Amino acid sequence: MSEREEFLTWVNGEFVAAERALLDGDDRPRRSTWSRVEPVSALGAWRNAVGRAGLVEAFEVLASSFSDCTEYVFDLISYEVSGSMAYTVGYEHFTARIDGSPRTMTLRATQVYRRDGDGWHVVHRHADAM
Known part of the structure; x- marks a missing residue:
């Protein structure tokens, strides 16, 4: 499997499943x-965050707002x-x-990824509503 195919398999599998969750x-x-390796950042449609601790807090707040996903397509x-x-x-x-x-x-959504020790991870996200 090529480097591009491996990355795309990860995006369409683990990444998409995590976003739907x-x-x-x-x-x-x-x-x-x-990524658990700094720097990481997000400029989101609902929240912005810099650093791993800020991301975790933002993810918790977002998750508490969302429920009952019936469709997610990337x-x-x-x-x-x-x-x-x-x-x-x-x-x-x-x-x-x-x-x-x-x-x-x-x-x-535009995202940047880095291959860390155990695979691909998001390091930056910028998303906005259309």
């Missing part, structure tokens, strides 16, 4: 897809892998409850 109210899988527009770094650009389409109200949304 967050939209179901469980932030633990998302924590595992993010529509990948482009990606590249270069050694131990990679990026993705795409749209995240989802249907879930946000603070109890059913919502269907699309976010534009």
